[in-house]
Amino acid sequence: MREAKRQTVRDLRRANRAALLRHLYFHGPLSRQELxxxxxxxxxxxxxxxxxxxxDHLLREAGYVDSDGGRPRTLLQVAPDCxxxxxxxxxxxxxxxELFDLTxxxxxxxxxxxxxxxxxxELVVRHIRDGVAAVRRASGTPPERLLGVGVGVPGIVAEPSADAGPxxxxxxxxxxxxxxxxxxxxLLREAxxxxxEVPFHLGNGARTFGQAEMxxxxGRGASNVVVALIGSGVGACIVTDGVPYGGAASGAGEWGHTTLRVGGRRCRCGAPGCLEAYVGAAALLERWREAGGDVADADEETGVAALLxxxxxxxxxxxxxxDETAxxxxxxxxxxxxxxxPERIVLGGWAGLLLGPHLLPAVRRAADAYALRHPAGRATIEMGRLGPDAVTVGAATLPLAEFLARGGAPL
Known part of the structure; x- marks a missing residue:
């Protein structure tokens, strides 16, 4: 019974640390009274x-603010270089x-x-291995300061089978x-x-992108949001009550592989008629080529820019x-x-950010035409704000979220 009481006290202290650290992270600098x-x-x-x-050097003082008749209050903020x-x-x-500081x-x-x-x-693993080594070398930061490696991937991330080994x-x-x-x-742990002790965190790229925008x-300030990632492919992060929804096996959000047209164009996943086969950048360039457009040997980003x-x-x-794509x-x-x-739909990804400002009025009209009036009237469609690098930012939030949940305590 005594051990259970000590555990409860330890949990309470960690919860208090987590609450204060998280609040300072997103809303600091703040005084102790404001906290x-x-x-x-x-x-x-x-x-x-x-x-x-x-x-523990997780916070630092960030100046002072006047109080009502008393001594100035010290402001605290998360230390970026910790x-x-x-x-x-x-x-x-x-x-x-990319290598980031804590902020x-x-x-x-x-x-x-x-x-x-x-x-x-093997090529992807080598690129990640070389990239992690390169950014750590370029920054010169001590290895003990590395909290974790987050990886956003184009697919469903799942737990291994029961017989796969520990x-x-x-x-x-x-x-x-x-x-x-x-x-x-x-493979990454080996390479x-x-x-x-540094953990690896894997997540679907659209979901990591969605977490960054949230x-x-x-997405900040909203609780029920869909963040859509439009690049070569199409995905979505579905957020309900502020939490990304993963479904039974973390596979939710494959919006690009919902059926848009029965018997339609063949998607690269092998199924006919997927949304991605009509609005993904790779499919868009294929349709442009079929219409007689000149895409030559340009890469996708150059080709979509030329189409626009x-x-x-x-x-x-x-x-x-x-117009058809919109x-x-x-x-x-x-x-x-x-x-x-949702209360908000956010469009991002490199192709979404490139085409979105041009297509957005027509997209909104089409969404209103096809959706039920009541939910459509309460949803806004907006552009993402973090740019095409948002997946790397979102991937870094995976170890960051764990760090904040632990109150900055070691693993």
Whole structure:
């Protein structure tokens, strides 16, 4: 019984640390009095906990603010240089690795193209290995400050099968890129040179992107949001009551592989009529080529930019193609509105950010036309705010979220 009581006290202290650290992370700098008012903790608890966080170098003083007739109050904020995080985006055309400080300010980055070799697993692992080594070397930060490595991947991240062994780690099912239960976590642990206690966190790229937009971008302040990622492929992060929804096996959010047209265009996943086969960048360029557009040997980003330029210059084929794409996208968003009743839909991804400002009025009209009036009237469709690098930021939030939940305590 005595041991159970000690455990309860330890849990309470960690919970208090987590509450204060998290509040300062998202809302600081704040005074101790403001922290007590915001968290509901007593002034004595706030003083004790913040003293511990300062002693652990997780907080620092950030100036003073005048009080009503008393001494100026000291402001506290999270210390950006107390730790580092790595975010990895296994994208459609490249692997991007970034090193961040604790406030997710970029310290270094490295990029490696994925060309004819596609998403060969060994190549992707080598790129991540080389990228992590490169950004750590470029920043010169001590290895003991690395909190974790977050990796966003184009597929479903799942727990290994029961007979896979204790060290198997998370596996990735990426049907569109030919990955079937790839033991990516184990492969990264074997290949990437980081201290053994540094954790790896894997997540679907659309979901990591969604978490970044919820924490720092267009989703902030809302509780029920769908964050759509439109690049070569299409995905979504579904947030309900402030929490990303993963479904029974973390596979929810494969919006791009919902059926838009029965018997329609063949998607790269193998199924006919998927939304991705009409609005994903790879499919968009294929449709532009079929319409007689000149895509030559341009990469996808250059090709989509050229298509948009052609439409803005008045090319009737390009205008018609983008008008059709806006309607397809609006119809897909209407499905999200009817199914999840979000208050906000956020469009991002490199293709979404490139085409969105041009297509957004038509997308909104189409969504209103295809969705039920009541939920559609309460949902807004907005552009993402974090730019095309949001997946790496979101990947870095995976170890950061664990760190905040622990109150900054070691693993």
């Amino acid at each position: 007590a008012q915001a968290t509901g903790l007593s002034s004595g608890t706030v003083s004790n906990v913040t003293a511990g966080l300062l002693a 730790a580092t995080l790595v975010g990895v985006d296994v994208g459609e055309t490249r692997v991007r690795v 997710l300010a970029e310290l270094a980055r490295a990029e490696y193209p994925l060309t004819d070799a596609g998403h060969d697993v 060290d198997a780690g998370a596996v990735v099912h990426g049907q569109a890129i030919g990955w079937d239960a790839v033991p990516l976590e184990r 990437v040179e980081v201290p053994p 924490w720092f971008g267009a 330029d052609a439409a803005l210059a008045g090319d009737s084929r390009a205008v018609a193609l983008l 309607e397809y996208l609006g119809a897909g968003i209407a499905d999200l509105v009817n199914l999840f009743n």
